[in-house]
Amino acid sequence: MISQFFVLSQRGDNIVFRDYRGDVQKGSAEIFFRKVKFWKEDGKEEAPPVFNLDGVNYFHVKVVGLLFVATARINLSPSLALELLQRIARVIKDYLGVLSEESLRKNFVLVYELLDEVIDFGYIQTTSTEVLKSYIFNEPIVVDAACMPPIGPAALFMQGNKRMPGTAVTKSVVANEPGGRKREEIFVDIIEKISVTFSSSGYVLTSEIDGTIQMKSYLTGNPEIRLALNDDLYIGRSGISNFGYSGSSGTGPVILDDCNFHESVHMDSFDVDRTLSLVPPDGEFPVMNYRITQEFKPPFSINTLIEEAGTLKAEVILKIRAEFPSSITANTILVEMPLPACTTRVNFDLERGIVGQNADFKESHKKLEWSVKKIVGGSEHTLRAKLNFSQEFHGNITKEAGPVSMTFTIPMYNPSRLQVKYLQIAKKTKTSNPYRWVRYVTQANSYVARI
Amino acid sequence: MSGHDSKYFSTTKKGEIPELKEELNSQYKDKRKDAVKKVIAAMTVGKDVSSLFTDVVNCMQTENLELKKLVYLYLINYAKSQPDLAILAVNTFVKDSQDPNPLIRALAVRTMGCIRVDKITEYLCDPLQRCLKDDDPYVRKTAAICVAKLYDINAELVEDRGFLDALKDLISDNNPMVVANAVAALAEIQENSSRPIFEITSHTLSKLLTALNECTEWGQVFILDALSKYKAADAREAENIVERVTPRLQHANCAVVLSAVKMILLQMELITSTDVVRNLCKKMAPPLVTLLSAEPEIQYVALRNINLIVQKRPTILAHEIKVLLEFKEYATEVDVDFVRKAVRAIGRCAIKLERAAERCISVLLELIKIKVNYVVQEAIIVIKDIFRRYPNTYESIIATLCENLDTLDEPEAKASMIWIIGEYAERIDNADELLESFLETFPEEPPQVQLQLLTATVKLFLKKPTEGPQQMIQVVLNNATVETDNPDLRDRAYIYWRLLSTDPEAAKDVVLAEKPVISDDSNQLDPSLLDELLANIATLSSVYHKPPDAFVTRVKTVQKTEEEEYPDGEGGYSEQPGASSPATTSTVQSSAGRPPAAAPAPVPDLLDLMGMDGNNSAIVSTEQPASPAGPPLPVLLPAPTGQGLQISAQLIRRDGQIFYSMLFENNSQIPLDGFMIQFNKNTFGLAAGGPLQVPQLQPGTSASTLLPMVLFQNVSPGPPSTLLQVAVKNSQQPVWYFNDKIPLLAFFSEDGRMERTTFLETWKSLPDSNEVSKDFPAVVLNSVEATLDRLAASNMFFIAKRKHSNQDVLYLSAKIPRGIPFLIELTAAIGVAGLKCAIKTPSPEMAPLFFEAIEALLKS
Structure with missing residues (x-):
């Protein structure tokens, strides 16, 4: 279990500090910062995300320039701690709209309230923004998002595309819009990061797609959603030969090497018609992560x-x-x-x-x-x-x-050809038809051509 | 709400505290709320606002949840420093724990559990009891965690009030979140207790596996981690468990995936069907690779874990080998060192992964065809290793290699090529010509090449004893014996010469003996360590690649007061930890992680141990006993039982090493020989560190020997025991079995001395439950000095002494392998029968063994 959680600024200032078990000394934040800052004298090597110092284990991730840190004395699962830190950052961002030193300081009471519900005595209780809503009573004070670096994969959409409503990434899930009413909308983003290596003669040597379907829902009443993907979507490369491998021609089945789903996703009809059904929790979350090594046409x-x-x-x-x-x-x-x-x-x-x-x-x-x-x-x-x-x-x-x-x-382009065929909101409110945004984006992860 | 919270950080001119006090007592709710926020703001930046305690507590009696939560937050922080005032809040807590609103009930128990004040703890019990049976799952799950909190403060109370049973009942709760928290709390309590509290039976197993499907992601991790301690009864059950766990591999939360992988790997140990195992490996591979698409921090953790997994199951990612072409590309770069590394890497792939070997060879051949000098040389070096890894598989490529003979100029490459020619001389038509071309420059070659040339020529001669090779061997042997100053070369040449001249057939057996298949063990961990780490997949242990006890130190948190921190010392010794005083620290940092468990000491050559050179027998006759004069060894196998063979033996420690001192007496009518010894699994994993060296025993003679022992070879599970079961056989008699007792004293290492401060800190850092004591009414200490000398001879080191009325209290330290310390406190009145011995150690289960040992030592 976690002993402490804290957030440090780039300069090492303590922005948030919560002690859950009292078995790690109070000065741990300073000890941690000094250790990380001077990890190697030559400054060439960064501190690993997990290390042990005098019997205390420190876990940390960097989110928009802030250090999210947890300490523990026991032989904890490091992936649990690191995943938790990412989730805490996401929950706080869901609530505050913007994650920054300023927003954390302005909302410290809310942040402490959140932290007490997320972790009890070092045990993670929930990191679901949806679940937390029943227990949180403070309201966020929204800071101006204009100059704040957005986080999360959806931040990609901030880059100069006027068709996207820019507020989507900096809108709090609980705060009301000016005017008192919340806009009913849901965002589904298909984000693909591609890695390609070309030989000197221009042939593709290796290629891979790391994809994710990200969802952010602002729908009231938590209606069920059905998300239909390509009919010819297959999971696992083992079946390839059965499907007439199509190569880079741009047609044929989409074959995922591997994928995983958010816990809210029901797969009941997936095998029949490639449809995912889910009741999206509030906040931003990945519906599905996938990995493809099937050949695709490099952009x-x-x-x-x-x-x-x-x-x-x-x-x-x-x-x-x-x-x-x-x-x-x-x-x-x-x-x-x-x-x-x-x-x-x-x-x-x-x-x-x-x-x-x-x-x-x-x-x-x-x-x-x-x-x-x-x-x-x-x-x-x-x-x-x-x-x-x-x-x-x-x-x-x-x-x-x-x-x-x-x-x-x-x-608006994804090389895998994975598609959201339709997005169905089961229970539409009579008065308004919610906005549905399905967006695609491709980004180069490692795109290298030998000469 | 108006404005924003940061205004609470601003200071006012009037003096903050009086102003806040006023606001806290305001009749307006909003004003009071704002005031509490200000107080908390001050608190979070480290200002002392404890003087407002009463005023803040007064705000607690409100229906406003937001305000109530704020007050609770304040209370947790300050109750410690204001225990008397905290009592003021108790009534409200108790009242809140019965509030109609479940959120308030849960909040009350949650907060009470966080306030580590004894008086509050007493009042906590009744509300906790109610909340454990609350109708609302949110309250029950909070209460479950609260039991773990209470156990940390007062373990006895938890057991007395029957909270453990209530917790166990929650495992069957219909709400998976409650189940998960109950499992987490029980797992923690078990971790801190030496008694079995939370044992997973096949019944709980099925309940937990069902809950697993419905739990939140974090609850799934708690349950999977708890289940990983479960040992399936047989392969069938293991398969069933794995089947239920496998769907977790598809989870988006990497902590769930890794915990599931751990669970599957553990159960796989039991699964015998190779098909099932292969299938599981296939299922685990893609999710493991997918972890590498996560955030870089997670990637780091995943890679450290994968590193361990592939050491145990090298084939698991064999399908995912995609680097070969990369390496090939790198091998054509300009940076020579980089190229060499790339070629070596290809070689390692080939040696590690049988399935990839053929592709590796073809890549290497392509590289050789480029004819870049250093690429060719590096390729030949790794191909030599591949030949040794897969004998009789790829020799067809030798012809291609031979084409490049004249480009070789580096010693290692040359030596490798010569080895290949010698090893496969019978398949290479012109092997003699090829070798001859090297021989011309024999005197100028570096020793490495000369040695290989010598051996290769001998091989050639043995395989093709024709005229050419015979002449060559003459030249080489002559060169190597007469014209060289290198003793290695000369000696090897002489050995070959003698072998060839006395018995060519024996020479063949020796020189052409079949070679063991090599494997790539670079970066390979010691198998026992690897197994321990694999059992800890998905924990820090698997990231640090250290066993948990190498870095986990427990600190018990107990309310402290100034008086307790330094127990009164008498007689000028102020540093002893009073055995009766409670563990007193919450913030003292325990000593840095114990050093990693020491690997068993390498066993020195038996002959060296005996201080003899190779010409003497390791066995000394009875007239010159090997063991120094001392008490006779206890007889373990009496002559009547052993058909005339009598064996006496005892474990002893000498020069930091454990030996089995043995005496064999042959009272039978026949000579006995061919003695061998074997030890059954035992608590310390003791096993013979070398063969038993006993010569033929004529009737009526005897022999004694010191058998070096190694530790942690074959550790028997279960509670520690002193039982050592020994089997001895010889060529004439049936196998004899006898039992011995392991004296713990033999394990006390020479480096067990502790600094006073370390002793004190270690004592404090260990929880009270790790303290065990025993009275020895029959033991009499006649002198402190004599006792200390005797203890020191057994590596129990004196730390401090104090007088307590008419009694002397002695503090000592000792250490057993794997760095486990024993902190010892002896209390006795000199000359009067009766000794009290208390010890504190991270391994209290060893206490009975310790008491047995010390009693034996001090009684004699």
């Missing part, structure tokens, strides 16, 4: 050409092609490529007519950085970079440069 192809021009110069030509439909736009694209150590100067030749495009040579890291604000599906972009070397370069430049890596976010 970008990367083509790199290096031409040597004598021994002191070379030219790098980077070509990025967006392989998704033109109705979709990727944003915040960043392409990076390490260059040979003897590179001193790089001249860029940017394509004209593209807004928000920038290329830079980071001399200290010997790295080329090319950022593009938006790329429309189907388009192709090229960067030419002329490299100058400080000494004559012999040998193979490709061995000392690369690989090319990319980060990007693509709203």
